Amino acid sequence: MKTHFRSVGGTIDRAAGSTKKNAASGSVGGCKAANTRSVVREGVYTEFSQSFAGLLRCPPVSTGAVCPFSVMETLFNRLLEVVVRCRDCEDRYEACVFSVWQDLVLKLTDDKDPYFLFSLSVSEEDFQSLKVQQGLLVDFSAFPQKFIDLLELCSSEQCSDAPRFVLHLTCQSPEGPAHFSVVETNAFKHLNHLSLRLAPGSDRDVRDHLAACLSAVKAEKQALDVKLKKTEEDLSRQLSYAQQTLCERSKELEKLRSDWTHQTSSLSSRHAEELQSEREKSAELQQQAERLREELQSRLAQLEESCRDLTRDKYQQEAALRDLQTKLQHADQESQRWKQQCQAARRENGQLDSELQQQQSLVVRLQTRVAVLEQESRDQQQLMKRTHDVLEATQQQKVRSTAQTRKLEATVKSLSEELLKANGIIQKLQAEVRALLGKVKLKNTVTVSQEKRLQDTSQKLQRAEQQLHDLEQQLADRDLQVEKLKEQLDGTVQKLNESRDVLKTNENVISWLNKQLNEKQLQKSYLPADGPRLPLTAAPLQDHFLPPTGAPAAHHPAPAPPPPPAAIHR
Known part of the structure; x- marks a missing residue:
């Protein structure tokens, strides 16, 4: 199936997605065939043309006259199947070409039969009588488009096994007129939407039609030759x-x-x-x-x-x-x-007397040092107590207490180091004693005359060992005292942490009171000019609770303002 849209001076063919425009040339009997079919193909074509210069109504082409279709626009051109009914033959489906222009000109041709030509020219006056006879509801200006719509419906239904819309062409005689009808088929009856009486073409019309087809074929051939050459x-x-x-x-x-x-x-x-x-x-x-x-x-x-x-x-x-x-x-x-002989070598232990005296003097010095450390520990306890009182008063006193606590910890640490040194010295003395005992055991040249002296030396050695044992007991007691001091220090640190928590709570309360006071002052600052006003900014409440820089901290804090809903703990 092929669709042609005709315009003045050329033809645009649209088939299977391809488009070509060829200039129509040639004339038959002095008539330009610009709007005739440019490509002759087997099938039925329907053409609707409308004049450009107003509604130009042109009669059928006559000898010596200019073809009226050269100034008309083709509105519809499509291959359609038509049921042809003749008196002397059976009904058959023929492919015919329709050419419709306005004044309304309808032209029906068959590519397989060059002499098959039927045409119809309907003027506006003729359309009024046709409208009355067949009960049409459209005007003359809308009739071509409605006729095209009917042909479109027929074209869409012709591929179906039972088409709904069918075109009928009824011929009573070969030379007589034919009736062209658009029929809708349903389950009840055949509805005839439109019936037109087409006149057979005269010899002149057939010759003009053949000449137009020939010129179109020649133009197409010429174009194809040019294209082939190119x-x-x-x-x-x-x-x-x-x-x-x-x-x-x-x-x-x-x-x-x-x-x-x-x-x-x-x-x-x-x-x-x-x-x-x-x-x-x-x-x-x-x-x-x-x-x-x-x-x-x-x-x-x-x-x-x-x-x-x-x-x-x-x-x-x-x-x-x-x-x-x-x-x-x-x-x-x-x-x-040798061990048995060492019993006789005890007389040489007299040398140990002087060494034991030195050790005793060292023990005395250590005892004196321990007493001094105990006194310092007591002083530190008193200092911690004063520090605890000062921490309850102000934050500055808290800082001093922290420093003193650190100092006390350093003192306790140094005391522990001194004790460790004393233990080291004692252990060294014991090692020396054991070394001396070893030396005594190794001695093999002894005399009987020195046994008495050796016995005395043994007694002295026993006394020295007893004194050493007493010194170790005293050191153990000092260790217990140091443990107690450490426990007291831990309690003091715990109290210090509690004091820090109380100070933090008091600082939060003071900041809350400052905020409340600032809000009150801001509210009062918006009072009338004649009323009393407070300054917009006030000194923080910490100035009332903390001592000035460089001043000694009081042991008892100043009376605090009434607390907020959360109580102030001291």
């Missing part, structure tokens, strides 16, 4: 370009082949050289591996010999170890004898 030129140009490109590509291919051959030969020679060098390297590596294997085998033999030597040495060392163990047993027995 296509041939383009193809020739493309062929020459392709041949030139092929020649260039052939040269490049030959060059690439020669390069590839050269590279292949060079790569082959290089590969052969590399293969030869790799073979030489492989042979050399095999020789090295063989030498290394021989060296490792000789090394293994040496190691096995060394292992046998070491095994012999091991057995010898074990035998020597057994001998040494025997000697050690003899040495232990000798040591027991």
